[in-house]
Amino acid sequence: xxxxxxxxxxxxxxxSSANYWRDLWxxxxxxxxxxxxxxxVRYRQAALGIAWVVIQPLVQTLLLSFVFGKLAKMPDGGVPxxxxxxxxxxxxxxxxxxxxxxxxxxxxNANLISKVYFPRLLVPLSCLVIALVDFGVxxxxxxxxxxxxxxxxxxxxxxxxxxxxxxxxxxCGAGLWITALTVKYRDFRFITPFILQIGVFVTPVGFRxxxxxxxxxxxxxxxxxxxxxxxxxxxxxxxxxxxxxGLVVSCIVAAILLSSGLWYFRxxxxxxxxxx
Amino acid sequence: xxxxxIDVSGLSKRYVIEHESRHDNLRDTLHHTARKVWxxxxxxxxxxxxxxxxxxxxxxxxQPGEVLGIIGxxxxxxxxxxxxxxxxxxxxxxxxxxxxxxxxxxxxxxGFHPELSGRxxxxxxxxxxxxxxxxxxxxxxxxxxxxxxERFLDTPVKRYSSGMYVRLAFAVAAHLEPExxxxxxxxxxxxxxxxxxxxxxxxxxxxQGRTVLFxxxxxxVVANLCSRVILLDQGSVAADGAPGxxxxxxxxxxxxxxxxxxxxxxxxxxxSGKLRLHAARILVDGRVTADVPIDRSAILEFDxxxxxxxxxxxxxxxxxxxxxxxLCSGPASTLLEPGRYRHRVTLPENFLNDGLYQVSIxxxxxxxxxxxxxxxxxxxxxxxxxxxxxxxxxxxxxxxxPLLAWxxxxxxxxxx
Numbered sequence: 001x002x003x004x005x006x007x008x009x010x011x012x013x014x015x016s017s018a019n020y021w022r023d024l025w026x027x028x029x030x031x032x033x034x035x036x037x038x039x040x041v042r043y044r045q046a047a048l049g050i051a052w053v054v055i056q057p058l059v060q061t062l063l064l065s066f067v068f069g070k071l072a073k074m075p076d077g078g079v080p081x082x083x084x085x086x087x088x089x090x091x092x093x094x095x096x097x098x099x100x101x102x103x104x105x106x107x108x109n110a111n112l113i114s115k116v117y118f119p120r121l122l123v124p125l126s127c128l129v130i131a132l133v134d135f136g137v138x139x140x141x142x143x144x145x146x147x148x149x150x151x152x153x154x155x156x157x158x159x160x161x162x163x164x165x166x167x168x169x170x171x172c173g174a175g176l177w178i179t180a181l182t183v184k185y186r187d188f189r190f191i192t193p194f195i196l197q198i199g200v201f202v203t204p205v206g207f208r209x210x211x212x213x214x215x216x217x218x219x220x221x222x223x224x225x226x227x228x229x230x231x232x233x234x235x236x237x238x239x240x241x242x243x244x245x246g247l248v249v250s251c252i253v254a255a256i257l258l259s260s261g262l263w264y265f266r267x268x269x270x271x272x273x274x275x276x
Numbered sequence: 277x278x279x280x281x282i283d284v285s286g287l288s289k290r291y292v293i294e295h296e297s298r299h300d301n302l303r304d305t306l307h308h309t310a311r312k313v314w315x316x317x318x319x320x321x322x323x324x325x326x327x328x329x330x331x332x333x334x335x336x337x338x339q340p341g342e343v344l345g346i347i348g349x350x351x352x353x354x355x356x357x358x359x360x361x362x363x364x365x366x367x368x369x370x371x372x373x374x375x376x377x378x379x380x381x382x383x384x385x386x387g388f389h390p391e392l393s394g395r396x397x398x399x400x401x402x403x404x405x406x407x408x409x410x411x412x413x414x415x416x417x418x419x420x421x422x423x424x425x426e427r428f429l430d431t432p433v434k435r436y437s438s439g440m441y442v443r444l445a446f447a448v449a450a451h452l453e454p455e456x457x458x459x460x461x462x463x464x465x466x467x468x469x470x471x472x473x474x475x476x477x478x479x480x481x482x483x484q485g486r487t488v489l490f491x492x493x494x495x496x497v498v499a500n501l502c503s504r505v506i507l508l509d510q511g512s513v514a515a516d517g518a519p520g521x522x523x524x525x526x527x528x529x530x531x532x533x534x535x536x537x538x539x540x541x542x543x544x545x546x547x548s549g550k551l552r553l554h555a556a557r558i559l560v561d562g563r564v565t566a567d568v569p570i571d572r573s574a575i576l577e578f579d580x581x582x583x584x585x586x587x588x589x590x591x592x593x594x595x596x597x598x599x600x601x602x603l604c605s606g607p608a609s610t611l612l613e614p615g616r617y618r619h620r621v622t623l624p625e626n627f628l629n630d631g632l633y634q635v636s637i638x639x640x641x642x643x644x645x646x647x648x649x650x651x652x653x654x655x656x657x658x659x660x661x662x663x664x665x666x667x668x669x670x671x672x673x674x675x676x677x678p679l680l681a682w683x684x685x686x687x688x689x690x691x692x
Contacts, residue, residue, distance in 0.1 A: 009374045011361070013368055033400050033404075037396075041392065117363040185302045273365040
């Protein structure tokens with residue numbers, strides 16, 4: 001065996017590995033394995049098991065439909081209110097799961113980080129995979145329900161993946177910031193639930209924006225508005241309207257979040273093992 | 277000689293210990309920053325922070341196929357060195373060039389999930405260590421056979437005995453095929469037979485021309501397995517060469533450190549009119565040393581003279597490195613004629629926790645009348661060998677660390 005043909009790694013202060021992205025690719029299966037581990041373990045010793053994937057959003061849908069539809073009497077534009085909520089809840093849950101999971105991922109895997117090398121980026125990325133799996137399950141249940149309640153999705157459904165990616169990009173960007181900050185400042189563990197509690201009201205989860213012209217521009221400042229509106233538009237076959245400017249804001253903010261999140265994560269990554 | 281597979285030059289690692297409490301939350305940081313700015317404005321200085329160099333200017337190179345042992349006392353920088361070479365943490369200064377794939381095993385069973393079955397954990401752990409799914413599948417049977425857990429493959433590992441757990445964990449790591457294998461004191465866990473098997477495996481890895489870096493406190497194993505040994509002392513390379521020579525240096529330096537002490541007869545602080553302390557030493561297996569393996573008993577003995585007939589007694593006080601008074605102990609006093617005497621006491625195995633201990637020796641008459649009190653007469657380090665740790669590789673807190681008889685049982689009515 002000759003040492004000359006082997007990959008050469010140089011370890012120096014301040015030098016992030018030149019092979020970072022190659023390593024990320026080499027370890028790509030690990031993200032899948034971490035996600036698979038978390039999914040497999042999640043409902044162990046829970047009597048209702050996998051049913052929790054459904055119960056939680058179901059209760060939330062009913063609650064939000066009651067609050068916004070019945071109590072606040074928000075306009076529904078002829079769409080069953082439950083469907084409005086459900087189609088908003090899908091992307092919101094996707095965001096919540098991805099953002100929450102990514103945010104806690106590094107501290108939650110501290111034992112790995114201090115004992116084994118692999119590109120740390122894989123840990124938060126594995127949380128996106130988990131969120132996506134949950135999303136898939138919920139989507140598979142939502143689609144038949146939509147048809148039963150009288151709405152047939154149209155060609156718009158084909159664009160759904162785009163909005164899913166948009167949601168994930170926002171969640172990933174925000175999640176990278178939070179997880180890198182949480183390693184150093186555990187305060188961010190308390191900030192995350194707080195953001196999510198407020199978020200469910202300032203994101204059009206329980207109401208449609210096209211009937212709220214006065215609030216629309218304000219809501220568009222929240223990058224998730226565009227994503228949630230988009231998913232709803234795809235699922236409800238164009239029964240709601242897509243708001244162009246909102247979508248543009250979403251995409252711009254998402255790009256900024258992701259690139260800055262990556263930048264901060266990569267910058268602090270090298271110290272994770274020392275401070276986690 | 278071919279090109280070295282590992283080339284380390286001037287490697288240093290500094291940890292900064294802030295004396296103002298660690299600020300792990302935002303409020304503290306804001307507060308701290310505000311105070312720092314204020315101080316700087318007022319006095320032109322920042323906060324004191326103590327620097328701790330875990331490694332200082334370490335250089336060496338390793339040829340392909342070498343089995344390099346790294347030895348040294350607790351805190352000498354061994355683990356830090358391995359962490360840097362494994363790319364877990366980055367150095368403060370210097371550089372290391374590594375020409376080949378590295379697999380490091382700094383802890384047994386990193387990433388094992390107790391709820392998952394043995395089968396699942398093999399895949400998970402393999403992926404964490406950098407194996408691809410196909411690679412794991414190809415070696416799966418070999419791993420299972422090596423770990424001897426065939427019958428329990430589908431049982432969650434939390435129900436494994438600690439021996440099975442360790443066997444499985446080592447088996448996964450041992451079947452990686454890297455050019456460089458880095459192993460930290462992990463073989464110490466598990467029964468003797470399995471240890472033998474692991475060592476055999478590591479020997480086999482080396483004989484295939486792979487390079488092994490191996491940290492251990494077990495000098496016997498280091499001497500057997502390694503072709504070359506580096507001794508680290510306070511973060512620097514103190515010796516580098518043939519195993520016999522370097523291990524000799526290490527053991528000697530331990531003895532000089534404080535494993536034994538002799539006091540001249542004219543010192544005022546070690547004698548009185550009636551009693552005089554001459555020497556004290558710590559023995560493991562009949563040899564003077566300051567290094568006590570945690571699972572071996574150590575003998576503390578001291579020689580003294582009785583200068584005038586008296587009811588003489590003695591006592592030892594044991595302190596840990598934080599100065600916590602761990603114990604005091606002494607024999608019943610006896611009426612002694614003038615002459616030389618020796619008191620010896622056995623510190624049992626599996627009793628003190630790992631770490632540094634200081635011994636004070638007291639000679640007294642009439643039960644309470646202290647004649648001689650020598651503080652820090654001798655000191656010694658108890659170090660880990662892995663016994664009693666089961667699968668846990670982290671810090672165990674406390675002054676003492678006895679092996680207690682645990683029982684665990686499942687209560688009826690569990691959902692399985």
